Amino acid sequence: MTAQSETIALPAAAKKQRSLWGDVWVQFRKHKLAMFGLFVIAFIMISVLIGPLVYTRDPEYIDFTVANQAPSLQFPFGTDNLGRDGLARNLFGGRISIAVGIVAMLISMFVGSFIGALSGYYSKLDGPLMRFTDMMLALPLLPLLLVIILLFRDTLRATFGPETGIFLLIVFVIGILNWMPTARVVRGSVLSIKEKEFVEAAISIGTNQNTVLLKHVFPNVLSPIIVAATLSIANAIITESALSFLGLGFPSDVPTWGRLLYDGKDFMTFTPWVVIFPGLFISFTVLGINFMGDGLRDALDPKLRD
Amino acid sequence: MGRYLIRRLLTAIPTLIAISFVIFAILDLAPSDPTGNLPLTIPPEVKEQIRESLGLGQPFHVRYLKWMQQFFITEPLNILEETTGIAIGDSEGRFRLRSWQTRGPVIDLVLERLPQTLWVVGLAYLVSIVIAIPLGVISAVKQYSWIDQVATIFSMIGFSVPTFFTGLLAIIIFSVHLGWFPSFYDTTHQVTDWESFVFQIKQIILPVSVLALFQTATLNRFTRSSVLDNLPQDYVRTVRAKGFREYYVIMTHVLRNSLIPVVTLVALGIPTIFGGAIITEQIFRINGLGALLIIAIQGSDIPVVQSLTFIFAILIVLFNLVADVIYGFLDPRIHYS
Numbered sequence: 001m002t003a004q005s006e007t008i009a010l011p012a013a014a015k016k017q018r019s020l021w022g023d024v025w026v027q028f029r030k031h032k033l034a035m036f037g038l039f040v041i042a043f044i045m046i047s048v049l050i051g052p053l054v055y056t057r058d059p060e061y062i063d064f065t066v067a068n069q070a071p072s073l074q075f076p077f078g079t080d081n082l083g084r085d086g087l088a089r090n091l092f093g094g095r096i097s098i099a100v101g102i103v104a105m106l107i108s109m110f111v112g113s114f115i116g117a118l119s120g121y122y123s124k125l126d127g128p129l130m131r132f133t134d135m136m137l138a139l140p141l142l143p144l145l146l147v148i149i150l151l152f153r154d155t156l157r158a159t160f161g162p163e164t165g166i167f168l169l170i171v172f173v174i175g176i177l178n179w180m181p182t183a184r185v186v187r188g189s190v191l192s193i194k195e196k197e198f199v200e201a202a203i204s205i206g207t208n209q210n211t212v213l214l215k216h217v218f219p220n221v222l223s224p225i226i227v228a229a230t231l232s233i234a235n236a237i238i239t240e241s242a243l244s245f246l247g248l249g250f251p252s253d254v255p256t257w258g259r260l261l262y263d264g265k266d267f268m269t270f271t272p273w274v275v276i277f278p279g280l281f282i283s284f285t286v287l288g289i290n291f292m293g294d295g296l297r298d299a300l301d302p303k304l305r306d
Numbered sequence: 307m308g309r310y311l312i313r314r315l316l317t318a319i320p321t322l323i324a325i326s327f328v329i330f331a332i333l334d335l336a337p338s339d340p341t342g343n344l345p346l347t348i349p350p351e352v353k354e355q356i357r358e359s360l361g362l363g364q365p366f367h368v369r370y371l372k373w374m375q376q377f378f379i380t381e382p383l384n385i386l387e388e389t390t391g392i393a394i395g396d397s398e399g400r401f402r403l404r405s406w407q408t409r410g411p412v413i414d415l416v417l418e419r420l421p422q423t424l425w426v427v428g429l430a431y432l433v434s435i436v437i438a439i440p441l442g443v444i445s446a447v448k449q450y451s452w453i454d455q456v457a458t459i460f461s462m463i464g465f466s467v468p469t470f471f472t473g474l475l476a477i478i479i480f481s482v483h484l485g486w487f488p489s490f491y492d493t494t495h496q497v498t499d500w501e502s503f504v505f506q507i508k509q510i511i512l513p514v515s516v517l518a519l520f521q522t523a524t525l526n527r528f529t530r531s532s533v534l535d536n537l538p539q540d541y542v543r544t545v546r547a548k549g550f551r552e553y554y555v556i557m558t559h560v561l562r563n564s565l566i567p568v569v570t571l572v573a574l575g576i577p578t579i580f581g582g583a584i585i586t587e588q589i590f591r592i593n594g595l596g597a598l599l600i601i602a603i604q605g606s607d608i609p610v611v612q613s614l615t616f617i618f619a620i621l622i623v624l625f626n627l628v629a630d631v632i633y634g635f636l637d638p639r640i641h642y643s
Contacts, residue, residue, distance in 0.1 A: 135324050138626065140618030142581040143599055147611055148332060150603050238468050242585055245470045246600060258470075265474055265589075269489075272478045279471035287466035 027299035034295020040288035044281065048094035059088040059255060068271050078273040080264065090277050093255040097237055098285070100171055100256070104236035107175025109182060109229050116186025117221070121194055121213045130187070137180045145239065148173050149248050163254055170249060174236050182228045189221040223300035227293055234289040241282050257282045314630060318623050325619045326377075330370050333608050376403040377613065381413045407607045415598060415610065416617070422493050423594030427583045429510065430517035435572060438522040439565070442529025446537065447556060457526060464523025469582055473516045473589035480512060487512050490591040513590040521579060528571050532564040539563075566636045573629035577622040 028034055062082045069079040077086030119129035149169060156165035193199065194217055202216045203209075241258030243249035245265075250256050252263055257278040264274030348356075364372075381403055403412045445454040481489040488509045497503050536542065537560060545555045584596030591597075595614065602610035 135321055135328075138321055138325060138619060138622045139328065140577070140581060140615055140622060142584055143611075143615045143618055144329070144332070146599070146603050147615065150606075151333065234466075241468060242470060245585065246588060248603070261470060261474065268474060268478055269482050272482075275471075275474050275478070279467075279474065283463075283467040283471060286468070287462065290462065290466055 024296075024299045028295050031295035031298055033291045034299075037288040037291025037295065040284055041292060044094065044285055044288070045098070048091055048098060051091040052088070052095070055087060055091065057085045057088040059084060059092040060253065061085070068267075070271075071273055077277045078271065080271070080274050081267050086273060086277055089255045089260060090257070090281055093257050093260055093278065094281060094285075096167070096250065096254060096256045097240060097258070097282070100167070100174070100240045101233040101237040103171045104174040104178070104240075105229055105232045107172065108179040108232055108236075109225060111176065112179035112182025112228070113186045113218075113221075113225055115179065116183035117190050117213060117218060119183070120187035120190025121209075121217060126187075129183075133180050133183050136177075139177070141177050142239075142242070145173055145177060145243060146246065146248050149243060153248075162251060166250055166254070170240055170243065174239050178232060178235060178239075182225065182232070185224045185228055186221050189224050190217055193217050193220045226300065227297045230289055230293040230296060234286045234293075237282065237285060237289075310634065311631060314627055318627055322620065322623055325623075326374065326616055327370065329612055329615050329619065330373060333612050334366060334369070373403070373609075373612065377616065381411070384411070385413065403609055403613065405602070405607055405610045407602070407605050407610070412610050412613045416595065416613070419593060419595045419598045422491075422592055423580070423583055423587070423596065426491070426510065426513050426586070426592060426594065427517065427579055430514045431521060431576065431579055433514055434518040434521035434525055437518070438525035439529050439568065441522075442526045442568075443533055443556070443561065443564075445526070445530045446533035449534065454530075457530075461523040461526050464519045469516055469520055470585050470589060472519055473512075473586060476512050476516055477589070493593050513586050513592060516589070517579065517582060517586050520582065521575060524575070525568070525571065529564070529568050532567050533560060536560050536564045566633065569636060570629040570633045573625050573632055576625045577618065580618060580621060 028038075062084060063079075064082065067079060067081055069075050071078040071086070075085055075087070077090055079085055080089070115129055115133065119126045119133075152169055153166065156169045159165060160168060190213075199212060199216055202212050207216075237257075240249060240256060241261065244256050244258030245262045247262055249262075250259050252259060255263075260278035261275050261282075264271070264278070268275045404410065405412050405415055408415065441457050445457045448454055477489045480486050486508075488505075489512075491509050491513055495502065495506060495509065497506050542555060542560055545559050546552075580595070583594065584599060586592070587594045587596040588600060595617075599611065599614045601607075602614065
């Protein structure tokens with residue numbers, strides 16, 4: 001076995017070494033829209049992370065003498081009705097919106113892959129867990145989100161402080177109500193992978209069931225999870241913005257993109273830039289993530305490779 | 307088929323019971339007090355009496371069962387009486403499900419708001435079906451043509467740009483700058499003559515197109531991929547080999563088979579579009595069900611919120627059922643046993 005692999009490896013060593021992620025990257029680069037998405041996301045991430053360090057204007061500084069200014073060199077994104085700087089608020093808001101997206105994604109991926117893997121691997125758990133998933137899928141999400149946030153907002157605010165409390169609540173509720181599609185996808189993949197020979201081999205040498213699931217089956221369902229994860233970030237960002245837009249998300253001193261839209265919508269007739277910029281940020285982020293998700297789906301599928 | 311339908315209906319019942327329990331429990335366990343917003347000058351004993359009169363004195367399970375009774379027995383009976391005029395049993399003595407804000411029956415509020423929502427949502431859905439399905443078929447038949455490329459970009463935008471931004475953008479462009487359409491929807495408007503009819507059309511265009519854009523995007527992509535799945539199949543080649551015109555091949559053979567999954571998606575999408583209407587109604591100030599829900603949530607009007615959320619849940623379960631049944635009906639290859 002070793003001798004054979006060495007003989008094969010010899011000519012290959014002259015070429016570049018290939019790895020799984022190297023292959024995925026090669027495939028991903030061929031997808032034009034996905035590369036466009038990647039650049040958009042990278043651009044937004046960098047400007048949101050580094051932007052406030054370079055552009056040091058305070059997003060909360062109120063100056064009525066410059067209220068309702070159109071975009072200019074001094075205020076690249078204009079100012080709102082209180083004279084607060086649009087660019088600073090958008091950059092700062094992006095940090096929170098993207099953080100909400102990522103943390104909510106982590107929660108829903110964790111719950112989704114946990115439930116999906118258990119129900120796919122252990123056939124005894126399959127029935128009850130899938131019934132539970134079906135029930136969760138039948139819940140009306142947006143009304144329920146609104147209700148939960150309104151009802152528990154004050155308690156959490158009192159316990160964790162106004163910003164952390166509402167952040168934890170929103171992230172947790174969005175995450176906990178969005179794991180169902182992931183669970184279904186993971187269950188489907190686990191069901192097909194657990195019938196494969198290498199799993200049988202692992203079981204036949206006496207490997208413990210949980211170890212088989214964790215070490216042998218789970219790494220093989222990572223690609224659908226990664227695709228679901230990217231799309232779930234987009235979904236969480238839209239949901240958070242929708243909540244803030246309905247006035248039930250973050251308080252007005254925490255400017256997320258959705259909140260900026262909500263605050264700006266009453267003034268949009270006179271100062272349209274207060275809604276256009278946060279709206280563009282949300283749209284481009286989501287568009288970029290969707291393109292990337294499409295590209296990743298193709299790149300991670302070995303059947304599509306040539 | 308009949309047996310399957312009955313079994314499917316029977317499994318929907320425990321789901322609905324579980325959902326109703328979850329909705330009731332979340333709202334009930336929440337730390338919110340309906341008397342919290344009353345003036346502080348009201349003495350605590352009186353507050354306690356107000357709480358009693360709202361039906362909050364009893365234990366959890368009693369209130370849950372009472373709510374279920376009101377929702378499934380009392381209110382349907384009342385609707386029946388109002389529509390037929392026949393008194394069934396003790397109609398005066400029944401304890402109705404009342405809103406805490408208006409003190410009127412919840413069902414009256416819902417029936418009052420329903421037409422506006424149905425009108426906008428239904429029209430938007432129809433528009434999106436009428437646009438999306440032909441466009442999807444053309445996109446698939448002429449894959450990678452300019453029309454397909456345009457449809458792809460259009461769908462990607464429809465997917466990614468949230469309705470609350472397209473709505474605001476549409477208002478800025480079409481009603482503020484161009485002045486073509488009114489920026490909000492006037493539900494008190496009556497259609498009496500040609501001019502008022504034109505106004506009605508004008509004011510409904512913006513909300514309907516905003517709501518339809520997102521739905522069209524999903525449906526269009528789905529139709530396209532479904533037709534693309536069918537085009538390389540053997541039966542299509544057979545029909546072509548018989549010498550039929552391409553138009554006939556597509557319209558009668560391919561379309562019929564491709565539309566099976568599309569029809570189920572159309573049924574499954576109906577509850578989601580009600581959810582989307584919550585936001586659209588907020589943007590265009592339509593006083594429909596979504597607006598009612600937001601008002602009730604802001605005013606901690608628990609009975610209205612519980613009932614509306616549960617109605618949305620019933621819609622989801624119902625249309626899941628409809629989708630399953632349609633699927634079996636349209637596709638004879640599916641056997642339910």
